[in-house]
Amino acid sequence: MKRAMAGACLAIVLAGRVIAQSDPTWRQPFDPIRIVGNVYYVGTRGLSSFLIVTPAGGILIDSGEAESVPFIRANIDRLGFRMSEIRLLLAGHAHFDHIGGHAEMQRLTGARTVAMEADRQAMETGVDRSALGAQGWAPIRIDRVVKDGDAVSLGGTTLTAHLTPGHTQGCTTWTTDVMQDGRRYHVALVCSVTVNEGVHLVGNARVPAIAEHYARAFRVLHDLRPDVFVAEHGAVFGLEAKAEKARDLEKGQPNPFVDPQGYQKFVTRSEETYLTQLRAEKK
Numbered sequence: 001m002k003r004a005m006a007g008a009c010l011a012i013v014l015a016g017r018v019i020a021q022s023d024p025t026w027r028q029p030f031d032p033i034r035i036v037g038n039v040y041y042v043g044t045r046g047l048s049s050f051l052i053v054t055p056a057g058g059i060l061i062d063s064g065e066a067e068s069v070p071f072i073r074a075n076i077d078r079l080g081f082r083m084s085e086i087r088l089l090l091a092g093h094a095h096f097d098h099i100g101g102h103a104e105m106q107r108l109t110g111a112r113t114v115a116m117e118a119d120r121q122a123m124e125t126g127v128d129r130s131a132l133g134a135q136g137w138a139p140i141r142i143d144r145v146v147k148d149g150d151a152v153s154l155g156g157t158t159l160t161a162h163l164t165p166g167h168t169q170g171c172t173t174w175t176t177d178v179m180q181d182g183r184r185y186h187v188a189l190v191c192s193v194t195v196n197e198g199v200h201l202v203g204n205a206r207v208p209a210i211a212e213h214y215a216r217a218f219r220v221l222h223d224l225r226p227d228v229f230v231a232e233h234g235a236v237f238g239l240e241a242k243a244e245k246a247r248d249l250e251k252g253q254p255n256p257f258v259d260p261q262g263y264q265k266f267v268t269r270s271e272e273t274y275l276t277q278l279r280a281e282k283k
């Protein structure tokens, strides 16, 4: 039995079958916080969800696991925003801990759901088709399918979909530009790039091209150069420490979520972890 590293989808592998195991922080509340401009964190302590507020309604990115929905809903309420104003539902990747709440969110909001082409079938059928092959979720109605480079717009905010595969085949990093206090910030909502415990990069029967997928993801991520980055688990981008700083921020002090060096370190470190595993498997 092996336990996954922190920050990844936690799973235990028992007799070759993956059984999801949730990290306790996934089901702990976390006060919503403004990341930058019109981008807000509305997830639980351990599972990210982001609300982008526009004059034409909201965009929700990631719905956590099925159990996250009441937490996300409470955070959206606390921001004074209405669930019925959410127009678009986006995802980072098709794993139960990031889209498990999608079907319920669709029911609560009536939002149009967007999926990256390579994760579409998994989302629609509720079956994890990635190399992890963990538990599924309630099937999701997909209203729009996007591919690498496509843009999704609402109320003056445009998000660009970047295919950063590996963790799942359709793992999607979303980028956007937002304004705050007269400055423009380039923001990346980064898809998971960890290799889940028990997943092999060489000779992977479920996803034969998985190593090339990750290589592509890192090439794309190296080119993004965001001012602000967030990810699908708070630990990856230092959510708790940055939120604590941001909550006591006095006027004029720099926003702790603006962290271009932190982004470069995150990409370099994640790529090194992937390359170390790849080299070890090739031996």
Ligand SMILES: [Zn+2]
Binding pocket: 008, 009, 093, 095, 167, 192
């Ligand atoms: Zn995942």
